[in-house]
Amino acid sequence: MKLKPNLTGRCSVSSRAQQPDTQADLDLRDCLQAQPPTSFNMVAGAGSGKTTSLIKGLASILAIHGERLRLRRQRVACITYTEIAAGEIWADVGNNPLIHVSTIHSFLWSIARGFQRDIAAWVANRIEERIGELQQAAAGFGPRVQQKTRDKNAHDIVRYQQQSEAITTVGSFTYGTGSDYAKGILGHDDIINMSSQLMIRRPLFRTLVAQQFPFVFVDESQDTFPVIVEALMAVQKQEQARFCLGFFGDPMQRIYPTGIGTIPKPDDWRAIPKPENFRSPSAVLALANAIRRGGDDLVQVGGRKQKDGEEEVPVIGTARLFVLPADDHRDERVAQVRTWIAHANRDELWQSDANNDPVKMLVVVHRMAAKRLGFGDLYAALNDRAPEAFKNGFLDATAWPLRPLISFFLPIAEAVRNGRDFDAMRLLRTHSPLLAKDNLKGVNVAQRLNELREVSNQLAELMGPQSQATIRDVLALSKQHRLFAFDPRLAAYLEDMEADAADEDRPEDEEGEKEEDTSNEINAMAAFLACPANQLRPYQAYVNEESPFSTQQGVKGAEFDRVLVVLDDDEGTHFQFSYEKFLGLKELSNRDKKNLKEGVETGVERTRRLFYVCCTRARQDLVVVLFVPDPTAAIAHIRGLGLFPEADILAQNALV
Numbered sequence: 308m309k310l311k312p313n314l315t316g317r318c319s320v321s322s323r324a325q326q327p328d329t330q331a332d333l334d335l336r337d338c339l340q341a342q343p344p345t346s347f348n349m350v351a352g353a354g355s356g357k358t359t360s361l362i363k364g365l366a367s368i369l370a371i372h373g374e375r376l377r378l379r380r381q382r383v384a385c386i387t388y389t390e391i392a393a394g395e396i397w398a399d400v401g402n403n404p405l406i407h408v409s410t411i412h413s414f415l416w417s418i419a420r421g422f423q424r425d426i427a428a429w430v431a432n433r434i435e436e437r438i439g440e441l442q443q444a445a446a447g448f449g450p451r452v453q454q455k456t457r458d459k460n461a462h463d464i465v466r467y468q469q470q471s472e473a474i475t476t477v478g479s480f481t482y483g484t485g486s487d488y489a490k491g492i493l494g495h496d497d498i499i500n501m502s503s504q505l506m507i508r509r510p511l512f513r514t515l516v517a518q519q520f521p522f523v524f525v526d527e528s529q530d531t532f533p534v535i536v537e538a539l540m541a542v543q544k545q546e547q548a549r550f551c552l553g554f555f556g557d558p559m560q561r562i563y564p565t566g567i568g569t570i571p572k573p574d575d576w577r578a579i580p581k582p583e584n585f586r587s588p589s590a591v592l593a594l595a596n597a598i599r600r601g602g603d604d605l606v607q608v609g610g611r612k613q614k615d616g617e618e619e620v621p622v623i624g625t626a627r628l629f630v631l632p633a634d635d636h637r638d639e640r641v642a643q644v645r646t647w648i649a650h651a652n653r654d655e656l657w658q659s660d661a662n663n664d665p666v667k668m669l670v671v672v673h674r675m676a677a678k679r680l681g682f683g684d685l686y687a688a689l690n691d692r693a694p695e696a697f698k699n700g701f702l703d704a705t706a707w708p709l710r711p712l713i714s715f716f717l718p719i720a721e722a723v724r725n726g727r728d729f730d731a732m733r734l735l736r737t738h739s740p741l742l743a744k745d746n747l748k749g750v751n752v753a754q755r756l757n758e759l760r761e762v763s764n765q766l767a768e769l770m771g772p773q774s775q776a777t778i779r780d781v782l783a784l785s786k787q788h789r790l791f792a793f794d795p796r797l798a799a800y801l802e803d804m805e806a807d808a809a810d811e812d813r814p815e816d817e818e819g820e821k822e823e824d825t826s827n828e829i830n831a832m833a834a835f836l837a838c839p840a841n842q843l844r845p846y847q848a849y850v851n852e853e854s855p856f857s858t859q860q861g862v863k864g865a866e867f868d869r870v871l872v873v874l875d876d877d878e879g880t881h882f883q884f885s886y887e888k889f890l891g892l893k894e895l896s897n898r899d900k901k902n903l904k905e906g907v908e909t910g911v912e913r914t915r916r917l918f919y920v921c922c923t924r925a926r927q928d929l930v931v932v933l934f935v936p937d938p939t940a941a942i943a944h945i946r947g948l949g950l951f952p953e954a955d956i957l958a959q960n961a962l963v
């Protein structure tokens with residue numbers, strides 16, 4: 308099987324279904340051909356070929372049950388984390404229509420959309436719940452709560468009360484990017500909550516799921532919402548022989564805080580282990596096992612092999628750690644490391660230019676990438692003192708303030724600037740209420756199109772690379788012309804909020820963790836709306852993996868020949884992660900100790916997982932660069948940890 312690195316150095320595989328079978332593949336086939344099929348849970352480390360096993364499993368179902376499924380008009384559901392992964396897996400099973408590969412949201416909506424009465428009842432209940440929560444919050448406001456927080460609370464209550472009336476006229480609910488109940492639109496979170504509740508509470512709904520999809524596979528199960536796991540398990544428990552459920556995952560690779568991690572295994576399910584590793588060279592595999600040692604007891608064996616004549620021999624590869632001073636010369640130091648590695652590995656590609664970089668740079672701390680790529684303000688707005696939902700949604704552009712900008716404003720501005728009229732028109736048709744059928748009745752269409760062209764041109768200018776305009780300017784222009792139907796949460800900020808500067812004197816606990824209340828959101832939104840609009844493009848390039856830096860989400864499931872991981876607590880604001888604590892270079896805080904005692908997850912475990920995911924992307928050579936205030940002390944300590952061989956822990960003096 309040939310792996311072809313693409314422009315980003317990422318490797319792709321032509322078809323995973325043809326890989327040789329492992330014991331896990333045979334066990335999985337046993338489960339699928341048993342009468343009735345047995346539900347299962349495959350847990351295996353990075354590079355063990357879980358996705359490969361999943362594809363083989365899908366192929367087995369087609370071979371064993373395909374004819375029967377076709378006659379009964381049933382399908383196999385395969386749930387993946389992203390649309391990209393869904394596309395890749397579907398291509399790997401020959402785009403077979405019996406297999407429905409999709410994200411969890413599309414899967415749930417495809418079943419729930421028919422239950423309009425239940426959806427309407429759920430929405431009405433949800434609005435009442437929100438009003439109740441807001442009223443409760445207001446009742447608990449102490450003297451330190453600012454007036455703008457109180458105002459926002461009062462506005463939100465009125466908004467929900469209006470929605471409560473408006474939904475009585477909604478004919479049918481649809482699924483959109485941001486929820487707007489009054490218009491009958493449900494957002495991503497609504498789909499998860501509503502559908503899982505239907506599944507957990509309604510036996511009929513469970514039967515319907517099993518009738519339509521007698522086999523359901525879930526990839527990357529560690530990042531699945533616990534409520535979804537509970538809902539799918541409820542279907543299995545009720546339908547038994549009529550429903551085969553299978554999870555594929557690795558608790559050590561959980562990236563999202565909302566993920567379940569370990570899937571509970573009922574007694575009659577089969578646990579399928581898969582100890583092999585097919586990706587990592589020996590040096591990286593030793594590191595991966597060592598990182599895991601302190602976390603769980605999963606050990607991988609094997610490692611990547613390559614042909615040497617007739618024989619298959621292990622690839623040795625390299626895994627080195629550079630411990631360097633955290634000062635103002637970090638960029639130069641990273642460049643020096645690359646030069647050093649190029650010589651040591653006799654591999655010129657380590658010194659390539661940044662535009663088409665064959666080295667995958669994983670900056671676990673995103674501020675570094677943000678500053679270098681030119682979206683530092685945007686990063687700060689949605690991360691420093693921002694609500695958790697903004698921080699997490701920033702990593703993959705799903706935070707609600709960002710969504711309309713990334714899905715509509717940025718693409719239309721670019722389409723207009725590049726003269727792609729067709730694309731601009733398509734975006735307007737999809738997103739603008741001005742072109743909605745109902746709003747065109749009795750309107751002079753030619754005149755409407757002219758107006759739209761005019762506003763789109765202004766938008767393109769406001770969002771151009773040289774423009775000084777802010778995100779607020781862009782959204783205000785759109786609001787003035789009713790160009791876009793804003794998510795009510797965003798609309799509320801465009802109506803109510805003054806462009807006031809972020810408030811400086813809010814309490815902060817010992818972790819730097821900010822009080823998680825409405826004022827976080829208000830201040831983050833003020834900073835966000837004041838950001839230069841031209842920072843959105845480099846941000847989008849980063850999230851889309853078009854820059855030399857990568858996000859953790861972006862490298863999920865991917866592999867690269869050369870990987871450089873930069874660890875730098877100093878540039879980070881994500882208090883959830885700390886390399887210095889993970890490596891024992893910094894004391895655990897009182898909060899960490901308390902969490903440990905109470906069995907609550909600490910930043911150390913989160914950091915271990917992140918480090919594991921990053922290092923295990925390398926197929927050949929890995930370099931980790933750790934920036935710390937005192938490299939000499941750090942090196943002395945890290946030598947005792949058994950992560951890297953002593954000779955591969957290097958300091959600044961190796962570089963000169």
Ligand SMILES: Nc1ncnc2c1ncn2[C@@H]1O[C@H](COP(=O)(O)OP(=O)(O)OP(=O)(O)O)[C@@H](O)[C@H]1O
Pocket residue numbers: 308320323326327328329351352353354355356357358359360557560585586863864865866923
């Ligand atoms: N049975 C096999 N024999 C040889 N190579 C294999 C086999 N299974 C998988 N591989 C190769 O191992 C690599 C990792 O496979 P895959 O991406 O399926 O692993 P994964 O467990 O899903 O990884 P991760 O958990 O890190 O996302 C790929 O390059 C794949 O082609």
